Amino acid sequence: MMDRNLSREQLLGKINEVSFAVDDILLFLDTHPCSEEALAYYREAAGMRRELMEEYAHCYGPLTVDDAVHDTCGTWKWMTQPFPWQMEGGRCEAMWNYVKRLQYPIKITQPNAKLAQFIMSQYGGPDGEIAASMRYLSQRFSMPNQMTVATLTDIGTEELAHMEMIGTIVHQLTRNLSMEEIEKSGFGPYYTDHTVGIWPQAAGGIPFNACEFQSKGDPITDLFEDLAAEQKARSTYDNILRTVKDIPEIADPIRFLRAREVVHFQRFGEALRSLQEELDAKNFYAFNPSFDMPASCSCPSECGCRR
Numbered sequence: 001m002m003d004r005n006l007s008r009e010q011l012l013g014k015i016n017e018v019s020f021a022v023d024d025i026l027l028f029l030d031t032h033p034c035s036e037e038a039l040a041y042y043r044e045a046a047g048m049r050r051e052l053m054e055e056y057a058h059c060y061g062p063l064t065v066d067d068a069v070h071d072t073c074g075t076w077k078w079m080t081q082p083f084p085w086q087m088e089g090g091r092c093e094a095m096w097n098y099v100k101r102l103q104y105p106i107k108i109t110q111p112n113a114k115l116a117q118f119i120m121s122q123y124g125g126p127d128g129e130i131a132a133s134m135r136y137l138s139q140r141f142s143m144p145n146q147m148t149v150a151t152l153t154d155i156g157t158e159e160l161a162h163m164e165m166i167g168t169i170v171h172q173l174t175r176n177l178s179m180e181e182i183e184k185s186g187f188g189p190y191y192t193d194h195t196v197g198i199w200p201q202a203a204g205g206i207p208f209n210a211c212e213f214q215s216k217g218d219p220i221t222d223l224f225e226d227l228a229a230e231q232k233a234r235s236t237y238d239n240i241l242r243t244v245k246d247i248p249e250i251a252d253p254i255r256f257l258r259a260r261e262v263v264h265f266q267r268f269g270e271a272l273r274s275l276q277e278e279l280d281a282k283n284f285y286a287f288n289p290s291f292d293m294p295a296s297c298s299c300p301s302e303c304g305c306r307r
C-alpha cells in the first residue's frame with residue numbers, strides 16, 4: 001500500500017532507489033538466470049516500482065509514456081513534465097528502458113551481402129540513424145521550451161529504435177553467407193575487418209564520425225539542421241528503395257523507415273514554428289540570448305504548466 005502523503009521529491013527518491021535495485025538485479029539475472037532468490041527479489045522490486053510509478057503519474061504526471069494515461073485533466077502531460085536535467089538536484093527516472101520488440105517486424109529469408117552494404121549506410125552513414133539519434137539527444141539540452149525538448153527526446157529515442165532495425169536488416173542479410181558469395185558481392189573488404197559483425201560505416205566504407213552531426217547550442221540553427229537531416233535520410237531511403245523495391249521482405253521495413261522521416265520532418269517543422277512564434281518574431285535567423293527571453297509553454301493556457 002502506498003503512502004499517499006509522500007512529496008514529489010520523496011516519491012522520486014523512492015522510485016530512484018527501487019529502480020536501481022531493478023536495474024542491478026536485472027544484470028545479475030542475465031548471468032544467473034536460474035537463481036530463485038534473485039527472481040523473487042526482482043518480482044518484489046519490479047512490483048514496487050510499478051506501484052510507485054503509477055502513484056507518481058497519478059499525483060504529479062507521467063515519468064514514462066506508458067504512464068501518460070494517468071491523466072485526469074484531459075491534456076497531454078508527457079511533455080510538460082520536467083526532463084531529468086531540469087529537476088532540482090537531477091533526481092528523476094533518468095534511465096532508458098529497453099523494450100524487446102522492433103518498431104516494425106523484419107524477417108529476411110534471402111541473404112544478400114551487396115544490399116547489406118548499401119543499407120548499412122543508414123546505420124553509420126552521414127544521414128544514418130546513429131547520427132540522427134545522437135544529434136537530437138544531444139541538441140535537446142539547449143532547447144528553450146518543453147515542446148522542443150520533448151520532440152527532440154522522443155524522436156531521438158525513436159531513431160535508436162531505427163538504428164536497431166537497420167542493424168537487424170544488415171544482420172539478417174549477411175547470415176550464413178559462403179566465402180564465394182562474400183567475394184562475388186563485393187563484401188570482402190568489410191568482411192576482412194568486421195567478419196559479419198555490425199559496425200557503423202557509410203555505404204562507401206567511410207566510418208561513422210560525430211562530425212556528421214552538429215549540436216550548436218542555438219535552437220533555431222539546430223532545428224533547421226534537424227529538418228535537413230530528415231529530408232536527407234528520406235532521400236537515402238528513396239535511393240535504397242530503388243535497389244530493393246522488388247524484394248518485399250526488405251522493401252517493407254525500408255518504406256516504414258522512410259515514412260517515419262516524413263513524420264519527423266513535419267514534427268520538427270511544427271516545433272520550429274512554435275519556437276519562432278514564442279521568441280522575438282523579428283529574429284528568424286537565430287536564438288539570441290541577449291534579447292530572446294526563454295520561451296514559455298506551448299500548450300493551451302489552461303494546462304497550467306510553466307515552460
Ligand SMILES: [Fe+2]
Pocket residue numbers: 132159230233260261264
Ligand atoms: Fe528521423
